Amino acid sequence: MTILFASDLDRTLIYSKNSRGTEVEEQDLTAVEWVDEKPTAFMTKKEMEYFHKLSPEITFVPVTTRTASQYNRITGIFKPSEKPTYAIVSNGAVILENGKPLTEWSDKVKKQLQIDCTTIEHVMPQLEAYVKKEFVLRVLHAESWFVYMIIDEKIFSVEELENLSQIFHEQGFTLSHQGRKLYIMPNCINKSTALQFVKERIQAKTVIAAGDSMLDYDMVMSADQGYIPSHGEAVKQRELLPPHIFVTNNSGVLAGEEILKKVCEYLL
Numbered sequence: 612m613t614i615l616f617a618s619d620l621d622r623t624l625i626y627s628k629n630s631r632g633t634e635v636e637e638q639d640l641t642a643v644e645w646v647d648e649k650p651t652a653f654m655t656k657k658e659m660e661y662f663h664k665l666s667p668e669i670t671f672v673p674v675t676t677r678t679a680s681q682y683n684r685i686t687g688i689f690k691p692s693e694k695p696t697y698a699i700v701s702n703g704a705v706i707l708e709n710g711k712p713l714t715e716w717s718d719k720v721k722k723q724l725q726i727d728c729t730t731i732e733h734v735m736p737q738l739e740a741y742v743k744k745e746f747v748l749r750v751l752h753a754e755s756w757f758v759y760m761i762i763d764e765k766i767f768s769v770e771e772l773e774n775l776s777q778i779f780h781e782q783g784f785t786l787s788h789q790g791r792k793l794y795i796m797p798n799c800i801n802k803s804t805a806l807q808f809v810k811e812r813i814q815a816k817t818v819i820a821a822g823d824s825m826l827d828y829d830m831v832m833s834a835d836q837g838y839i840p841s842h843g844e845a846v847k848q849r850e851l852l853p854p855h856i857f858v859t860n861n862s863g864v865l866a867g868e869e870i871l872k873k874v875c876e877y878l879l
Contacts, residue, residue, distance in 0.1 A: 614668055615815035616874055617699070617806050617830065619822035620675045620685065623840055624867045626664075627651040630790065631842055632863025640864070652685065655833030655864055661871035663690065665819065666878050669819075672809055674699040676826060678754050679707060697813070702796055702826055703805035704756040707766065716808060720756075720800060729783045729797035737782070738795075745770065748791075756800060760793045767793075787825045787844065796826060803829040819877060821870050831856065838873060840866035849873045 622630050625643050631653055641659055642650035654662075665671065672695055675682055679700045681788045683850050691696070698707040704712045704720050724730045731752055738758065747765040750760050772793075777788045779795055802822070810818060820827075820834035822841030829844065833836035836855055839845050842862040853859065857873065859866040 613670060613815040614666075614819065614868045614877070615672060615806075615810055615811060615813065616665070616669050616815045616819045616821075617674045617802075617809075618870070619802075619824070619827045619833070620673055620677065620682075621652070622823045622843070623821050623827070624658070624870070625685065626864040626867065627652055630863065632865065634861075635864055641687065644685045645687075653864060654688070654776075655868045658864070658868035658871050659688070661769055661868065661875050664875050666875075668878065669874070670697075670813060670815065671695050672697045672699060672806070672823070674703075674806060674820075674827075674830065676702040676753070679705060679712070682707075692697065697809050699802060699805045699809065701753055701756045702800050703795075703802045704800045706805055706809060716805070723799040724797055727783045727797060727799055729799065731755060732757055734784070734795060734797075737779075741775070744771075757797060758795050760795075761791055762793050764791060770791075785825065789824050789835065789844065794826065801829060802827060803833055806830055807833075819874055821874075838870045838878065840870070842866065 618624055621861045635655060639655055640653045641656050643654055644652035650840060673682065677700055682698060682700045696709060704717060704718045740748065741747060746763045748761045748763055752757060752758055772788055779786055783798050785796045785798055787796065818834040820831045821838040822831050823840045823845060825844050828845045830840060838857050839863060841859045846858055859869045863870050
């Protein structure tokens with residue numbers, strides 16, 4: 612029996628200094644990502660132990676909004692011989708198989724973006740009215756797939772988020788606010804659909820999924836067993852969750868540790 616464990620990375624399994632919380636001592640952490648030789652993302656040492664204790668029956672598939680190059684910076688989790696065969700990056704626009712993009716999948720996504728009129732070329736003119744607003748610090752592209760904004764959280768209001776969400780929802784986008792980033796994601800680029808493709812490709816019978824944001828929500832809901840960190844955006848906007856969804860008791864990096872402990876216990 613093949614069990615597929617699909618998990619978001621940032622703010623689910625790995626954490627920056629700003630998102631990891633204050634309940635953990637520095638000596639209990641281990642770095643998993645470095646930028647310019649400086650550690651930028653962490654797990655607890657106990658969490659790392661749980662990760663390497665996952666049953667051989669469980670196939671781990673990272674599912675992230677990071678681009679492939681950003682994903683490849685995370686070198687502290689996997690032993691060289693144990694890097695996952697599959698990884699879903701760019702929020703589902705790209706599926707890596709042994710480190711290389713599956714063109715059959717990405718070509719399908721590109722075609723759907725054109726049909727839905729949700730390409731970067733379509734969305735940028737609609738953003739012109741917002742990029743000059745005080746809360747927008749920068750507007751960035753994730754390769755050729757989607758747009759996200761770096762915002763000033765101190766002056767970005769709930770009302771602004773609700774207004775933007777309504778406007779772009781009507782045009783085929785999902786908005787997700789994650790810390791300093793505001794993603795404007797075409798609906799055809801999603802983790803759930805990409806994960807279904809991988810599930811069928813490896814003929815998995817059971818899916819376990821974990822994620823914190825609204826970009827993870829459908830993926831977690833459609834799994835046989837789902838986990839959401841208690842600090843997650845997906846929890847805050849959904850009061851009634853089905854029985855197969857577990858919300859962690861802990862927040863920050865300890866939530867990641869709790870999730871991996873639960874996954875380790877799944878077959879016991």
